Amino acid sequence: MLDFAIFAVTFVIILVGAVLYLYPVSLTLINIMAFCSLRDGNLQDIVNKGSLHEFLVSLHQEFGSVASFWFGGRPVVSLGSVQQLRQHINPNHSTDSFETMLKSLLGYQSGMGGGATETVIRKKVYESAINNTLKNNFPLVLKLVEELVGKWKSFPEAQHTPLCGHLLGLAMKTVTQLALGESFRDDTEVISFRKNHEAIWSEIGKGYLDGSLEKSSSRKGHYEKALSEMESVLLSVARERKAQRKQTVFVDTLLQSSLTERQIMEDCMVFTLAGCVITANLCIWALYFLSTSEEVQEKLYQELEEVLGSDPISLDKIPQLRYCQQVLNETVRTAKLTPVAARLQEVEGKVDQHVIPKETLVIYALGVVLQDSDTWSTPYRFDPDRFEEESVRKSFCLLGFSGNQTCPELRFAYTVATVLLSTLVRQLKLHQLKGQVKEVRSELVSTPKDETWITVSRRS
Template sequence: MLDFAIFAVTFVIILIGAVLYLYPDIVNKGSLHEFLVALHEEFGSVASFWFGRRPVVSLGSVDQLRQHINPNWTTDSFETMLKSLLGYQPSSGVAVVESLVEELVDKWASYPKSQHTPVCSHLLGLAMKAVTQLAMGSRFQDDAEVIHFRKNHEAIWSEIGKGYLDGSLERSSSRKAHYESALAEMETVLKSVATQRPAAGSMCIWAVHFLSISEAVQEQLYQELVEVLGEKPVSLQMIPKLRYCQQVLNETVRTAKLTPVAARLQEVEGKVDQHLIPKETLVIYALGVVLQDAETWSFPYRFNPDRFSDESVMKSFSLLGFSGNQACSELRFAYTVGTVLLTSLVRRLRLQPVEGQVVEARYELVSTPKDDTWVTVSERNS
């Protein structure tokens, strides 16, 4: 259902403008996701409003999403690239990611036990390297090239997620100039990198964070990795056998509300419950609301990968587009990177949280921690 919509940046930007025009307090809420949480708390699982002559409908429960009929399916422009990387050349794709992961894990293993390791900085860099090297080859084996590219990418992504939301981009000539300069410089490569890196990087960041504060989950994952893989590297053929690892990543996506908002344009008239959805309606999938809905998820704010051993839970998750055939190519790529990372990292190192650290989420097109997240690591064989 959401294979096209999850990362439909254009629709989300249109939506942000619409909601901002009608509801100035969205800025006070902090994000579109937080605005939608309040909206659905007040008006229920289906909420609607108007933007000029265009109706906007937000759906905030699994039942409503299941009913929604939208034939506006199209092939994602990133699908072809990802298939060529991970479908037609699966071995080489995983090999590149594995090499980058081993380099990172070696670096972490060299740190003293007391050293605070910056998770966001390192894992966003890992995701950027993986995407750029797979898409563009040796050009991005140079760390300086990756860092320069990452700075431009972050400038663009930040303004898409925030500058359009609060109107601050148009009010700041220096920020707008920086944004336009970065966009022009990255024009030839932006399409192949802009969505995959945030999804893969954020999934890895949240997975490492949740494992660091969930010792029992971390140890259960370690036992599975040892039993299934031993000391062998992971391969695409072995990934389906890592069932608990998949559950950990599923629960990471759910708990972090990795993609809190998606949107689609209704091309023909549809219906949800007793509500008609006219043609040309902008339909919001309030995924962040749905992923924390107590009617769908027991103890929704608890990180509990075991919930995904229940087939009915997996069906709900798949319906939302986060797994199975419904998952978009960007998310499938993120799962691949996340699996390769965890299989190497957890088998070699123990992850511990930094005492007193409070991690808060920033909800843009993809959710990330507001500030860098820190862990300490120690060798398992030490």
Template sequence: MVQQSTQEKIPGLQFPENGRFLVRMRLDPLSAFQDLARTYGDVAHMKFGKQDAYLLSHPDNIRDVLVVHQQQMRKPGALRQPLGGNGLLRSEGEFHKQQRRLIQPAFHRQRIASYAQTMVEYTQRLSGRWQDGMQVDMAQEMMGLTLAIIAQTMFGARVEDDTAAVREALTPLLQMGGASRLDPLNALLEYLPLPSKKRRIEARVRLDAIVYRIISERRASGEDQGDLLSMLLLARDEEGNGSGMDDAQLHDEVMTLFVAGHETTANALSWTWYLLSQHPEVEEKLQRELDTVLAGRLPGVEDVPRLTYTEMVLTEAMRLYPPAWIIGRRTVDEYRVRQYTIPANSLLIMSQYVVHHDPHWYPDPFRFDPERWTPEARVNRPKYAYFPFGGGPRLCIGEAFAWMEGELALATLAQRWRARLLPGHHVQTEPLITLRPKGGLPMVLHRR
């Protein structure tokens, strides 16, 4: 008797449907993965060339991969963040644990709270540059804001002279597609001397030079400026051999934190502005809370627990438009999911976008409704029905930083401004490494 293969047992795509899926993934990966989950259920098989891959869409299975059985997993190269060398988002095993121990003190609650003033100060500067009736690209405005904030909190001394150069260098690097890198055709194109590849290499060289220069200057000064870079320079692995980080590792961690520390928050804020512009009743309720809690003054870290509706608005925006919209793991050995056995060296894909739009957990899932995030509503959903920052030992180390930055920036700006989408502009998603608004968000500002 011939035993059926694992691929035949697990529902999913066969030839030629798999080829059509790859074409759809190039054009619209969000809907492609969503339809795959709807058609085949919570465990769905596909192939990327010779690579077996499985889309997991049930919160319990995602929890098992990220938390319960995380030691049986590795990060897949195709879905890794491409800028951080061997930083936290790419490193594995004992080395990853050591690096996380070294970096964790920089993100303790008290340390993060000390950055609140910087976050509000830079946001207020942006507000001061805005004018009534002014047209802006809100995506660029939020990107510039979060880049300035992470530069200040990371490097201490103001680095405005470097900010434009950093932004210019980051753009071609961050335009590398997320799930499209799984496509065998795109993977093949990476080996060809295309102009886009040349631009990425040149951008990486420029960015590396800036970061290494800043690290060198700080090491030479020996000064503790109370910023993230100072914390990383002073960090010692007391649980291990007591060593610190060399320049190469410091560079990798700085790059990881620098990119993750502005790109994701900027996208979350951009989508929040867009959703508020389309739902004036939510905007009005948000502004009532800001008027009541802040009474016209700037927010501070002590206000964050009181801005409950502000948090709900941001949470719902990241449900609808999760900045990190797809993550992956590779199985080390055979792995059991429900009644299925997944072979070793298989790719497991989990999409925040797919799960966050699952009607099992979110009725009318494309509707913007911050009331989904009342304490009563949260109780009725499994934890991993919402995982914008991942989970388990690899949970984004800067999650608390991002939440505070997002809430303080939104509170600072929304109590003084409304923004409306430019008439005639059609908003589209651009799912690259993060979920961006394609072509930006042209909006007109209105002073309250």
């Protein structure tokens, strides 16, 4: 599993002595970019490129598949090919990628305070809570999707449909109701939640990674206020659900465990933050790419008709939709859905001739790897058929986007996206809006820079 390492601003404040110790031992064989300043390192270069992903693209173009740079005062190794990722050995499989990343950025503890065993237990509780929530509330997911599709069916065929606005709304409603319960069926609760969610995520996605949040007291104050309000809401929900003793949604499963109230709040924060963003953007990109290919739409339609007929999708039917899975896999790859992952090197390792010692931060430049022509033929083309090849599926699994090691938030997003595609494609055709230039904001999750529009028409 790809484990995101501690990616907080505290990385910037590393002891000079530690840097001097690590540098000659660990990185003498790897190209290192100029140490711009003791405080910021290459942070300004990241800002100038527009995102960490774009910076890594240029880094690997210049220095090859194994390179390094300075994140603040800390040297970081970045791996930019499947071959190098396959070599990288790290035994830390006890934490989930987004859990580790988000909790570190939010200042939370990823474990239970008692070591690796407790961390594994907490991870299992978290994953079980998501799985149980989907099983218990699958009809609700279907209902919310059907409401959206019904709305789209009522549109005139020439009307432009905004994917980002509608699908973020769907993700917010789905995640909040499945995570926190029926009180979030009230749109005012969802709107308030969305306001704080966007304030928090915008800074996590960019402000921390380029160091700019610490340089703006107004932005930091806005972020901290939103985080405090969100934490208060989540704590209040947990207390209310505990008193009601219900066992139907995500927070209820956590309440049945030995987690503390604080830990329950933290896990609810991680699931609602990551779950909303990943689900929304997987659905946005899937529908956008489908709108560009009538051939893919028709192939998906035929599979849905063969497997489901006129019946609605059910949880047990999802594994039979193999082409739908290929469409979602190719969506993740083409959109570079999560372009950066990382691990903290827990034991000394080696990639090619490069020794990577313990405690080195190792970045997986997934956005670079996912569009590497040595791994993927015609890498910039949206082609779900490529996943018919076993070698392609193995490479994708290695990167942590499929198989048992997939992060639970992405598995949740795949389920919601499958319900959406199975409902929508059997009733409507999607059409690309001509002349629309699609720009990507590649931060922790790749998001369209601007609103994305399509048109829809009824199937005859």
